[in-house]
Amino acid sequence: MMLLIGCALLLQFSYNVSLFEAWKSTELLFVVKPLMTGGQRFLRRVVAGGSGDGGSINKTGKREWVMLVANVNDSHNRTSSSMLSKHSAQNNSQINSTLQPCPLVSPHLLGPIKLILDAPASLHEVEDGLEKIGALPAFAGHWQPSTCLSHDRVAIIIPFRNRDTHLCLFLLNMHPFLQRQLINYSIFVVEQAGQAPFNRAMLFNVGAVEAQKLSGPYDCYVFHDVDLLPEDDRNIYNCPQQPRHMAVAVNKFKYKLPYPTCFGGACALSQKHFEQVNGFSNMFWAWGGEDDEMSKRLTDHGLQISRYPEKIARYHMHKHAQQAINANRFNLLNTAPTRYDKDGLNSLKYTRLALHQNRSFTWMLVKLSGEPENFPQLRGE
Numbered sequence: 329m330m331l332l333i334g335c336a337l338l339l340q341f342s343y344n345v346s347l348f349e350a351w352k353s354t355e356l357l358f359v360v361k362p363l364m365t366g367g368q369r370f371l372r373r374v375v376a377g378g379s380g381d382g383g384s385i386n387k388t389g390k391r392e393w394v395m396l397v398a399n400v401n402d403s404h405n406r407t408s409s410s411m412l413s414k415h416s417a418q419n420n421s422q423i424n425s426t427l428q429p430c431p432l433v434s435p436h437l438l439g440p441i442k443l444i445l446d447a448p449a450s451l452h453e454v455e456d457g458l459e460k461i462g463a464l465p466a467f468a469g470h471w472q473p474s475t476c477l478s479h480d481r482v483a484i485i486i487p488f489r490n491r492d493t494h495l496c497l498f499l500l501n502m503h504p505f506l507q508r509q510l511i512n513y514s515i516f517v518v519e520q521a522g523q524a525p526f527n528r529a530m531l532f533n534v535g536a537v538e539a540q541k542l543s544g545p546y547d548c549y550v551f552h553d554v555d556l557l558p559e560d561d562r563n564i565y566n567c568p569q570q571p572r573h574m575a576v577a578v579n580k581f582k583y584k585l586p587y588p589t590c591f592g593g594a595c596a597l598s599q600k601h602f603e604q605v606n607g608f609s610n611m612f613w614a615w616g617g618e619d620d621e622m623s624k625r626l627t628d629h630g631l632q633i634s635r636y637p638e639k640i641a642r643y644h645m646h647k648h649a650q651q652a653i654n655a656n657r658f659n660l661l662n663t664a665p666t667r668y669d670k671d672g673l674n675s676l677k678y679t680r681l682a683l684h685q686n687r688s689f690t691w692m693l694v695k696l697s698g699e700p701e702n703f704p705q706l707r708g709e
């Protein structure tokens with residue numbers, strides 16, 4: 329039943345508006361993969377969708393489906409066929425401004441992917457490994473397709489402390505993943521200096537601000553935990569129309585969304601919406617609550633959280649010890665609305681202590697302001 333509705337919608341869109349417009353304007357409706365023969369368009373198989381597959385349910389209770397529609401124009405096909413050559417380490421001046429836009433669905437997608445989970449010995453080994461498969465960026469964890477123009481410029485922000493192995497695995501898996509999606513992206517790793525409790529949300533704010541200063545403009549951010557790896561490359565890391573919660577189905581939670589307002593693990597936000605809500609709260613020290621605060625912040629500003637279906641937005645989370653928990657998180661959450669306009673980007677204070685631009689990522693060490701002196705509400709678990 330859903331399949332028929334999906335096809336009907338698809339056909340309707342292809343007649344009325346360009347597929348690109350359809351894609352941009354509906355936070356996606358149904359996932360289909362086209363078969364291309366002689367310039368004709370066929371639906372080969374429904375790769376996801378159906379009533380059990382998630383999608384997001386908005387306030388009206390209507391399900392919003394994800395639709396990925398390939399741009400079936402032959403010339404686009406030609407443009408993309410030589411993509412991901414061994415020479416991915418191109419430099420910006422080689423990007424020809426007369427290039428055509430990248431196809432909406434990259435022809436390089438594999439669907440479910442086999443993750444690399446064996447820890448590399450060092451970052452050098454990671455970069456050697458990436459170089460061997462032609463996926464090592466030329467500079468600062470920045471890459472863009474050399475034969476087509478990406479639709480969006482995406483800054484991937486990773487808050488970090490003491491997770492070297494996870495970072496190695498992240499870089500090793502994510503560079504080829506993002507390159508197959510033909511995204512113009514840069515990876516920023518933001519490490520919190522000192523011993524104070526970790527402030528994930530504040531590090532996200534810092535990463536976003538620094539990314540724009542260092543190599544912007546970026547159209548959107550993907551805020552991503554270092555211990556999460558996407559298991560399917562149809563989970564596109566492009567800029568969302570509405571804030572996108574990405575880590576929908578995580579192994580740790582038996583591949584089910586834990587609760588409807590969940591916004592944890594990995595999410596994507598346009599620069600416009602990020603500014604509109606004044607970024608993340610800076611007040612959540614230690615584990616928990618900051619993602620729920622953002623979820624609430626977004627919906628309180630009239631935005632809607634979108635999601636890809638559970639079948640696609642699947643993630644592997646590495647096992648690790650539980651961090652110290654912020655026992656004050658529920659109080660902060662309950663009183664959050666009174667602080668949206670004064671706690672966030674406009675109250676962000678930090679000092680950047682160091683910056684290294686390695687080939688596979690940009691790393692910075694930052695000292696956050698406002699660290700709690702003692703933290704009685706913290707407890708280990």
Ligand SMILES: *[C@@H]1O[C@H](CO)[C@@H](O)[C@H](O)[C@H]1NC(C)=O
Pocket residue numbers: 386387388389390391392632
């Ligand atoms: C919910 O989704 C439906 C169908 O996509 C749409 O028509 C409606 O406007 C959405 N509601 C809100 C509150 O955004």
Ligand SMILES: *[C@@H]1O[C@H](CO)[C@@H](O)[C@H](O)[C@H]1NC(C)=O
Pocket residue numbers: 367400401402403
């Ligand atoms: C693809 O686009 C070109 C140029 O816009 C156009 O001439 C051609 O007819 C299109 N092909 C198809 C199959 O739509």
Ligand SMILES: *[C@@H]1O[C@H](CO)[C@@H](O)[C@H](O)[C@H]1NC(C)=O
Pocket residue numbers: 364365366367402405406409435
């Ligand atoms: C599009 O590209 C794919 C992969 O390179 C190829 O198999 C297919 O035949 C091409 N389709 C057309 C219509 O040129």
Ligand SMILES: *[C@@H]1O[C@H](CO)[C@@H](O)[C@H](O)[C@H]1NC(C)=O
Pocket residue numbers: 419420421422
């Ligand atoms: C970038 O590419 C251009 C054109 O190929 C070349 O002239 C220039 O030297 C390159 N710059 C770097 C830093 O590699």
Ligand SMILES: *[C@@H]1O[C@H](CO)[C@@H](O)[C@H](O)[C@H]1NC(C)=O
Pocket residue numbers: 422424425426
């Ligand atoms: C860009 O592409 C056009 C058309 O293919 C070509 O004439 C031009 O020389 C290219 N410019 C660069 C810098 O490669």
Ligand SMILES: *[C@@H]1O[C@H](CO)[C@@H](O)[C@H](O)[C@H]1NC(C)=O
Pocket residue numbers: 423472477478481482512513543544545546
């Ligand atoms: C890719 O994004 C970077 C960062 O915003 C930008 O400098 C660069 O021009 C973009 N490249 C293309 C081809 O849009």
Ligand SMILES: *[C@@H]1O[C@H](CO)[C@@H](O)[C@H](O)[C@H]1NC(C)=O
Pocket residue numbers: 451452684685686687
């Ligand atoms: C990263 O960059 C810094 C500074 O440029 C350098 O000291 C360090 O060795 C690099 N690490 C790797 C693994 O390349």
